[in-house]
Amino acid sequence: MRLVFQFSFFSCIFIPTKNPMHTRIGEIQSYLQHNDHSLAVRRILDASLDTADMTLLKEAIQVSQSYRQYKETIVPPAFFESAHALLNRINNATERFTYQTTLLVTARDIIKTYAAGNFSLRPISLQIHTGDVIGVVGENGNGKTTLLRCIAGQLALDSGDLDFAQLKEPDHYDIKHHLAFIPQRIPRWYGSLKDNLHFSAAISGVTGEVNNVMVDFMLERLDLTPYAHLTWSQISSGYRTRFEIARILLQKPRLLILDEPLANLDINAQQSILTDLQFMAKSVHNPMGILLSSQQLHEVEKIADTVLLIKNGSCLFRTGELEKTATAFVVELETTASRAALVNALNGQGVLQYNGGFYTITSSALRAQDILAKLVKGNIPITYFRDITHSTKRFI
Numbered sequence: 001m002r003l004v005f006q007f008s009f010f011s012c013i014f015i016p017t018k019n020p021m022h023t024r025i026g027e028i029q030s031y032l033q034h035n036d037h038s039l040a041v042r043r044i045l046d047a048s049l050d051t052a053d054m055t056l057l058k059e060a061i062q063v064s065q066s067y068r069q070y071k072e073t074i075v076p077p078a079f080f081e082s083a084h085a086l087l088n089r090i091n092n093a094t095e096r097f098t099y100q101t102t103l104l105v106t107a108r109d110i111i112k113t114y115a116a117g118n119f120s121l122r123p124i125s126l127q128i129h130t131g132d133v134i135g136v137v138g139e140n141g142n143g144k145t146t147l148l149r150c151i152a153g154q155l156a157l158d159s160g161d162l163d164f165a166q167l168k169e170p171d172h173y174d175i176k177h178h179l180a181f182i183p184q185r186i187p188r189w190y191g192s193l194k195d196n197l198h199f200s201a202a203i204s205g206v207t208g209e210v211n212n213v214m215v216d217f218m219l220e221r222l223d224l225t226p227y228a229h230l231t232w233s234q235i236s237s238g239y240r241t242r243f244e245i246a247r248i249l250l251q252k253p254r255l256l257i258l259d260e261p262l263a264n265l266d267i268n269a270q271q272s273i274l275t276d277l278q279f280m281a282k283s284v285h286n287p288m289g290i291l292l293s294s295q296q297l298h299e300v301e302k303i304a305d306t307v308l309l310i311k312n313g314s315c316l317f318r319t320g321e322l323e324k325t326a327t328a329f330v331v332e333l334e335t336t337a338s339r340a341a342l343v344n345a346l347n348g349q350g351v352l353q354y355n356g357g358f359y360t361i362t363s364s365a366l367r368a369q370d371i372l373a374k375l376v377k378g379n380i381p382i383t384y385f386r387d388i389t390h391s392t393k394r395f396i
């Protein structure tokens, strides 16, 4: 159990929230105030990166390294003092920052059929701007990877077109350097994790002292510092995913495409990597567009601006459209109660469907909270409840 030291100094901090960076800094202060230290440290690292100031970056690395010593113990006032002092300096350094989005890529009616096999990706269109997080969800074999590889320029299209707004008449080489693609199976590397990061940064033109600082930064940011000296075979597949994200981020891509990044991560790491990616995409100074595929649709829906549900190669729905088309309220429920008890509690105002493990309740009259109220009133034991009215889950 972690013991927490409450530092009253924070109650008197005030930073006006007139620009997006100030809003972010205000949020970080709130994390610190509410003892969400780990999240605060990750966000301090991100905010320092936004300043592109090596001195602030080094201080943020120190704050993060010192925090690691306090895990499982009392977090002392000195940690809060240095974190707060750094936040003030970041705030001053970002005084004139404004947030702008830029169009990165437009895919229009792209179609792909593999020469071998029967699979076709049907016409799919989408746009990605800096700051966007776009999730592609669907069951196995429905075309998520194919769509991502088409947009990454790795597969030749049968028809439709791909327009990279920032590139004039791009060839494969230009596209490859404009975006970063993290595949589902991460290729093996040799040597230590840290040496590989130094190398990766160097071939992207990051050299000298900046190379050292950026590698230390990424090691801290992706929680890799304790594993820095280890090799491929000495780290778990989840940490290989983190390594690959660190390696790619050192190249500062404008567009990041990740195929099933959650596949090897435990549930806590899934949540934190997704919220971290969302935060990095919306970086005030250096925003990027993110396109990712996953089968974890609830997790992706929590952080993505748009979610595309792919079924048999077609885009069945995308969030936003769902809200317009929803004609009934739908919830998902796990209970030990019998169907008869549920029907009785709902008093005929919902249609029940059992999907093996879960019930789905559809009602045109009752909103999720009304359904919940009726179930509670009917003394129905509930182990899981989720409103999926606006979720792509309705269509799976």
Ligand SMILES: Nc1ncnc2c1ncn2[C@@H]1O[C@H](COP(=O)(O)OP(=O)(O)OP(=O)(O)O)[C@@H](O)[C@H]1O
Pocket (backbone or CB within 6 Å): 114, 115, 116, 117, 119, 138, 139, 140, 141, 142, 143, 144, 145, 146, 147
């Ligand atoms: N190179 C290829 N040649 C022929 N068929 C292929 C090729 N790559 C994929 N396919 C087929 O295309 C279909 C879609 O595959 P894809 O990998 O895009 O699906 P997915 O939704 O990403 O699946 P998963 O969740 O299992 O990764 C599958 O039926 C697959 O067998």
